Amino acid sequence: MSEPSTSYGSRPAPTGSAFELFAWLFMRLSGVLLLVLALGHLVIMHLINNVGNINYEFVAGRWSGELGMFWRGYDWLMLMLAMVHGVNGLRTILEDYLRPGKRRTLALSALYIIGIAFLAVGSVVIFAFKRVV
Amino acid sequence: MKVALRIQRFNPDTDKSPHFEDYTVESELTDRILDAILQVKGLTDGTLTLRKSCAHGVCGSDGMRINGRNALACRELIMNHKQPIVIEPMKGFSIIKDLVVDMEPFFNKYKSVKPYLINDEAAPAKERPQSEKDRMKFEDTTKCILCACCTTSCPTYWADSDFVGPAALVAAHRFIFDSRDRAGEERLDIVGEKEGAWKCRTIFNCTDACPRGIQVTQAIGEIKRKEIFG
Numbered sequence: 389m390s391e392p393s394t395s396y397g398s399r400p401a402p403t404g405s406a407f408e409l410f411a412w413l414f415m416r417l418s419g420v421l422l423l424v425l426a427l428g429h430l431v432i433m434h435l436i437n438n439v440g441n442i443n444y445e446f447v448a449g450r451w452s453g454e455l456g457m458f459w460r461g462y463d464w465l466m467l468m469l470a471m472v473h474g475v476n477g478l479r480t481i482l483e484d485y486l487r488p489g490k491r492r493t494l495a496l497s498a499l500y501i502i503g504i505a506f507l508a509v510g511s512v513v514i515f516a517f518k519r520v521v
Numbered sequence: 522m523k524v525a526l527r528i529q530r531f532n533p534d535t536d537k538s539p540h541f542e543d544y545t546v547e548s549e550l551t552d553r554i555l556d557a558i559l560q561v562k563g564l565t566d567g568t569l570t571l572r573k574s575c576a577h578g579v580c581g582s583d584g585m586r587i588n589g590r591n592a593l594a595c596r597e598l599i600m601n602h603k604q605p606i607v608i609e610p611m612k613g614f615s616i617i618k619d620l621v622v623d624m625e626p627f628f629n630k631y632k633s634v635k636p637y638l639i640n641d642e643a644a645p646a647k648e649r650p651q652s653e654k655d656r657m658k659f660e661d662t663t664k665c666i667l668c669a670c671c672t673t674s675c676p677t678y679w680a681d682s683d684f685v686g687p688a689a690l691v692a693a694h695r696f697i698f699d700s701r702d703r704a705g706e707e708r709l710d711i712v713g714e715k716e717g718a719w720k721c722r723t724i725f726n727c728t729d730a731c732p733r734g735i736q737v738t739q740a741i742g743e744i745k746r747k748e749i750f751g
């Protein structure tokens with residue numbers, strides 16, 4: 389039977405890939421982790437310390453002291469999880485609402501490029517940081 | 522007493538796009554919405570087209586969008602709805618005429634999960650026994666009557682017609698969790714695809730819409746858990 393143009397076939401060709409399973413699982417796990425990390429960040433930056441006191445000195449001190457590697461790790465993990473979590477969420481939305489085609493490819497490419505760029509810049513800043521003053 | 526209806530009409534031979542028409546019928550408040558629609562068809566405009574059969578919530582043929590929510594017109598009392606009662610065909614399928622939509626894609630998706638018992642072990646002399654506990658694992662999902670109220674209430678399905686949809690996932694659940702069935706793995710592969718259970722965004726519209734009260738979102742959640750933990 390020929391399908392009317394607005395009707396759709398039965399099922400897309402199977403891919404056999406478990407990517408969506410891992411993406412789904414990642415969203416749950418990173419969500420829980422971010423709850424802890426981001427809330428911790430919020431408490432440290434806004435409740436324990438006055439926002440007015442948070443400046444270069446504060447961050448540089450935190451990243452260079454004895455616990456320097458710990459705080460760099462903390463910040464990097466938060467950056468990593470938040471970035472991938474956010475990008476994957478946007479990917480989900482774009483794939484839901486844009487039909488396959490040029491516009492979707494363009495939007496997704498832009499998303500990935502921006503995501504990777506931010507991750508790279510952030511990682512460089514966190515790990516290559518050297519206190520200058 | 523007078524009951525006001527606003528029904529979406531579409532005749533593919535004359536209309537470019539659907540439009541609404543207002544009708545008033547004489548009805549009891551304890552009547553069902555299906556009765557009011559049939560009055561319009563019987564007394565006002567015989568060209569009004571809809572599907573219905575049992576009129577008792579059994580066959581699942583009169584699923585439609587009533588005041589913005591999917592339901593079976595034969596199971597909704599007039600008194601429980603604000604007037605004018607707005608009646609539209611289910612969303613997400615192409616309209617054939619008025620309230621009749623093309624269900625072919627729906628049944629294709631249903632078939633894609635192999636909704637039948639698969640077990641090629643030698644048939645026992647009498648029957649394949651099953652404990653009450655095993656049976657309860659899929660009791661809820663046996664209640665589906667394929668009315669499509671869930672799938673056509675799902676925003677993910679509206680946006681992406683490749684999504685297998687809640688009804689097909691319910692059917693998959695029905696057999697994946699049946700201890701007598703042997704094709705669970707195969708079905709888990711089918712609904713473990715990108716356009717399968719992972720496309721579910723846990724919106725719960727399906728659970729709200731189901732006229733049989735099936736916990737659709739929960740069934741999909743159980744499938745996801747099975748995909749991950751086996």
Ligand code: FES
Pocket residue numbers: 572573574575576577578579580581582583584593594595596
């Ligand atoms: S007419 Fe059969 S379910 Fe409503």
